[in-house]
Amino acid sequence: MAPVTYTYDYKSTESTSxxxxxxxxxxxxxxxxxxxxxxxxPSGGQPSTQTQHYPAGGNQGPTETLSKEEADRRYLEAMEDEYAKREGGA
Structure with a gap:
């Protein structure tokens, strides 16, 4: 079975005047x-633009590709842990 991959794209803009x-x-x-x-x-002046790029993975360490089965197993394990915490068992 093919590994699970995720793709995302997010863009936001904030302007003030x-x-x-x-x-x-x-x-x-x-x-x-x-x-x-x-x-x-500046009012009546020329615009100036600065651009900075931060590559993915910065301080996150190596990325890990999981099979669907492994991703499902980890999800179920995390949910079981969360329920146990809520019930006071962990």
Missing amino acids: NPQGSSSRTVHTTPSGTTVSTTEQ
Whole structure:
């Protein structure tokens, strides 16, 4: 059976504006990492943009590919532990 893989993509943008100028910040996360772009534009001035990329896996250590059976087993084990904690048994 093929290993289980997950793909995700997340993007958010925040903008502010006041009499001194405007700024925006965009965060885009994909399986390859996270890119943060910040744009600032003073009132009547030229915009300046800074972009930083943070590769996936930073301090997380090596990624692990699990078979569906192993992923299911770990999930059930975690659920059993959680129920035991709630019942005061663990």
